[in-house]
Amino acid sequence: MSADLEQIKDFLVTLAKEAGALIQAKTGRVSYDDKVNAVDLVTETDAAVEALVAAKLRAAYPEYAFMGEESYVPGETKLGDEPTFIVDPIDGTTNFIHSFPFSCISLGFAINKKPVVGVIYNPFLDWMYTGIKGKGAYLNGTQRLPLRQPVPGAPPLELANALVGIEWGTQRDGVNYKVKSETFSKLAAADKGFVQGFRSLGSAAMNLCAVAAGQLDAYWEGGCYAWDVCAGWVILEEAGGRMVGGRKGVWDPAMDCRMYLAVRGDAGQKPFIEAFWGQIEGELDY
Ligand code: LIP
Helix, strand or coil, X not given: CCCCHHHHHHHHHHHHHHHHHHHHHHCCCCCEXXXXXXXXXXXXXXXXXXXXXXXXXXXXXXXXXXXECCCCCCCCCCCXXXXXXXXXXXECHHHHHHCCCCCEEEEEEEECCEEEEEEEEECCCCEEEEEECCCEEEECCCEECCCCCCCCCCCCCCHHHCEEEECCCCCCCHHHHHHHHHHHHHHHCCCCCCCCEEECCCCHHHHHHHHHHCCCCEEEEECCCHHHHHHHHHHHHHCXXXXXXXXXXXXXXXXXXXXXXXXXXXCCHHHHHHHHHHHCCCCCCC
């Protein structure tokens, strides 16, 4: 039996609202633990939300697999071809701890390791982003993405007119820290990339939704996992955007490749991607 994607999206929207109420109730009042280091954080609410979501999905869709950030076991959990829910219970955990209102729940559904349904809900701003493969992407059910439409006669997307989402991520040493720091510096410099600006929303899912909405022109990150990008990926593509690899030349990235460049819909997308890759100083290595 093939999956009813519309019905799955509706189920995920209801679930996201329920989980969102729990996230909102707990923000700013939580203690936290380190995972890998002192900037890779987890709270009891991350685990509680994932447990709630996993139980509801397993009850409603026992035939589908489940992968979640908090139950992931490195080296053991593998993303397979079977239909799979891919869940980040709180994306933007640091924001959640600080009550910075850019955390969300990210609920994705993938078949053959390709995202086909995405639901991302930010309960603080009451923003519900949804996307279904082949059926478009929306904010709050009715506003079709992208929200920002091109101005007639405007120049195509290029570095010089781009607002770019970036994140430091949780690795603050070694080659990845070096590549990110030097690339950010090159992208900012007047005699090099000279992008208009950077934004750092602290959540991969929120960054991807901002690119899908056309509010950010691009988002580059290394270090994310499938649960950070699955839902946002389909929302981005259904808004006319494109996901490529965060390393030069990767036009068709795997969902769990951990290095991504998301670009909004625009005629200048391909030259922009090549120009952006040209600014990457060294190679990310996740
Ligand atoms: C975080 C991201 C953030 C990224 C971090 C991390 P978490 O997810 O969304 O943008 O830079 O590497 O993956 O830990 O808040 O779910």
